[in-house]
Amino acid sequence: MHRLAAGLVFFSVATFATPGWADRPQRAAVAHDCRALANSPLDEPDWYARECQPRLAPQQPPLTAPESAGDLAYQYNLRTFAPVVNPSTLQSFPLPTASGSTVLGPQTRKLFATDFDDVRKILYAIDNNTYTLGTLDKVTGAFTALGALTGVPVGSVITGLSIDPRTFVAYMSSTDTTASTLSKIDLTTRAVTPIGDIGFEQVIDIAINCKGEIYGHDIVQDLLVKIDPATGAGVSIGPTGFDSNFAQGMDFDNSDGTLYAWLYQSGGVTRFVKLDLATGAATVLATPAAGEYEGAIPNCCYDAKGNFNRDKSPDLIFRNPVSNASLVWLMNGINRISSSSVTPNPADANWRLTAADDFGTAGSPAAGPDGNSDLVFLHQTTRQVEFWMMNGTARVGAAVPLTGTAPLSSDWDLSASGDFNFDGRSDLVWRNHVTQKIVTWLMSGTQKAGERIPTPDQAADANWQIVAALDYNHDGNRDFLFYNTSSGKIVLWWLDPNMVRTQGFFTTPDSAGNANWKVVAGGDYSASTQTQCCVADIVWRNDTSGNLVIWHMDTAGSRLTGEFTNPVNNGGAAWVVAGPK
Numbered sequence: 001m002h003r004l005a006a007g008l009v010f011f012s013v014a015t016f017a018t019p020g021w022a023d024r025p026q027r028a029a030v031a032h033d034c035r036a037l038a039n040s041p042l043d044e045p046d047w048y049a050r051e052c053q054p055r056l057a058p059q060q061p062p063l064t065a066p067e068s069a070g071d072l073a074y075q076y077n078l079r080t081f082a083p084v085v086n087p088s089t090l091q092s093f094p095l096p097t098a099s100g101s102t103v104l105g106p107q108t109r110k111l112f113a114t115d116f117d118d119v120r121k122i123l124y125a126i127d128n129n130t131y132t133l134g135t136l137d138k139v140t141g142a143f144t145a146l147g148a149l150t151g152v153p154v155g156s157v158i159t160g161l162s163i164d165p166r167t168f169v170a171y172m173s174s175t176d177t178t179a180s181t182l183s184k185i186d187l188t189t190r191a192v193t194p195i196g197d198i199g200f201e202q203v204i205d206i207a208i209n210c211k212g213e214i215y216g217h218d219i220v221q222d223l224l225v226k227i228d229p230a231t232g233a234g235v236s237i238g239p240t241g242f243d244s245n246f247a248q249g250m251d252f253d254n255s256d257g258t259l260y261a262w263l264y265q266s267g268g269v270t271r272f273v274k275l276d277l278a279t280g281a282a283t284v285l286a287t288p289a290a291g292e293y294e295g296a297i298p299n300c301c302y303d304a305k306g307n308f309n310r311d312k313s314p315d316l317i318f319r320n321p322v323s324n325a326s327l328v329w330l331m332n333g334i335n336r337i338s339s340s341s342v343t344p345n346p347a348d349a350n351w352r353l354t355a356a357d358d359f360g361t362a363g364s365p366a367a368g369p370d371g372n373s374d375l376v377f378l379h380q381t382t383r384q385v386e387f388w389m390m391n392g393t394a395r396v397g398a399a400v401p402l403t404g405t406a407p408l409s410s411d412w413d414l415s416a417s418g419d420f421n422f423d424g425r426s427d428l429v430w431r432n433h434v435t436q437k438i439v440t441w442l443m444s445g446t447q448k449a450g451e452r453i454p455t456p457d458q459a460a461d462a463n464w465q466i467v468a469a470l471d472y473n474h475d476g477n478r479d480f481l482f483y484n485t486s487s488g489k490i491v492l493w494w495l496d497p498n499m500v501r502t503q504g505f506f507t508t509p510d511s512a513g514n515a516n517w518k519v520v521a522g523g524d525y526s527a528s529t530q531t532q533c534c535v536a537d538i539v540w541r542n543d544t545s546g547n548l549v550i551w552h553m554d555t556a557g558s559r560l561t562g563e564f565t566n567p568v569n570n571g572g573a574a575w576v577v578a579g580p581k
Contacts, residue, residue, distance in 0.1 A: 049267035081290035090141035098272035105141025113161035151192035160205035166476035182232035196232025210301035224280030238280030249294035300534035304358035306580025314523030362389035362396035365445030383407035404448035416469035468522035470536035520577035546573035
């Protein structure tokens with residue numbers, strides 16, 4: 001590990017023309033002082049590896065067994081080594097095979113900080129030499145400048161950029177080599193607002209996950225650090241096990257929560273790794289071609305709601321009103337991969353499947369969610385609620401009764417589910433079809449722990465039914481989707497963190513234009529080729545034919561496209577869609 005006292009780090013003004021560094025002595029470049037650059041947040045100078053690498057302890061850990069290729073990731077090579085002739089390049093590769101990348105195009109700027117707006121697939125980058133915010137073209141690698149940042153901490157190198165995948169809030173890390181700062185960036189005005197001192201000397205990059213947790217990598221002590229987004233204060237998770245130096249990258253794969261990093265060790269040696277969030281330890285997955293890499297991964301945060309095979313696409317759940325059997329279509333976007341019956345069948349025909357979400361770990365629901373979608377049944381006579389803890393489409397163990405409250409009367413319909421109090425646990429939304437009142441039961445696994453009433457607490461009249469509770473404007477809060485059983489129109493309520501309606505409006509278009517079409521479910525069914533993904537879509541079913549159509553929505557409540565599912569129905573009108581909602 002590298003540990004130097006403050007004041008021992010020197011940089012070449014000629015080589016590193018970064019604002020705020022002009023008064024730094026030029027000792028390192030003139031004398032080729034290896035010790036002075038033992039920890040540097042900039043890119044490695046040409047002479048360093050040649051003259052200093054032999055003095056560093058070799059680090060050649062074995063690679064782990066290769067994993068299957070997955071989603072597309074991007075890496076930016078800050079500098080290249082023979083025999084490559086091109087200057088720095090933007091590259092893409094399927095996770096986690098970083099050693100088999102495709103060069104997209106050259107780029108000569110010093111881009112030490114990059115990240116994606118996951119919804120719009122915009123790749124942002126910051127030029128450290130000029131403090132310019134811009135975007136990178138994912139086809140050509142070209143940089144388009146948006147303008148200079150203002151308010152960057154004086155004398156700092158910008159080391160990291162991370163955009164919250166749920167709220168779009170952008171965070172930046174920077175260092176003056178003796179202290180690191182966490183800041184916020186307004187991507188529209190480009191104003192930088194410092195939050196606080198991270199407490200570690202050189203945090204070389206940051207990444208934020210779907211829970212809003214920020215992690216950083218300090219290259220002085222070679223530690224994974226967890227950072228408080230409110231104060232900037234960091235705490236050590238543990239050592240990575242690698243002696244890292246110079247600019248490098250890290251990012252979350254938001255689809256499964258894996259934290260990846262490009263650990264640079266000098267001399268063109270980069271290890272593409274995954275980091276253990278509990279210990280900080282790095283596991284090598286690939287060794288990219290000789291170079292020094294920053295990286296970004298454009299993946300959405302995916303719900304466990306209605307997802308029975310733990311992939312990145314919600315499934316569709318059907319119920320047969322005659323047999324009361326349930327069936328799941330395992331989906332890839334709008335395409336059915338396969339179908340599977342839910343086992344066992346309910347013992348009593350009065351048990352009605354009403355929701356599908358992650359309500360806890362099988363055998364111990366109170367232990368918290370396990371990433372598997374579970375099923376919720378409501379008894380039509382006794383009004384009792386029970387949970388089926390699932391492994392795929394098979395129930396694990398006996399049904400688990402809801403505890404912590406008495407059953408509601410038959411006036412109440414169990415309408416939807418979702419996490420409304422940000423505790424990572426799914427809650428239940430009830431609507432009274434007589435009074436129109438709405439209440440959300442805040443759940444701790446299968447036990448009611450409290451309740452929350454939205455504002456306003458009801459729709460205008462009895463024709464309006466809640467048909468989904470999903471994030472339709474991608475602000476991190478669950479919203480309500482209403483369907484009018486009389487007019488066929490649909491309305492969105494955008495909710496804030498306290499379930500207060502901030503806007504209520506008709507979608508565009510506001511109906512399917514045919515009374516046979518009913519809204520039956522929702523989820524992100526957009527494939528990677530869609531204009532906009534990571535936004536909840538709307539599922540329609542035709543009562544006569546049983547055909548299914550998905551409206552792909554944008555964050556303003558407008559339909560981008562509409563597509564039939566493939567296949568178009570589940571054998572006709574006999575099967576109704578039970579979720580996800």
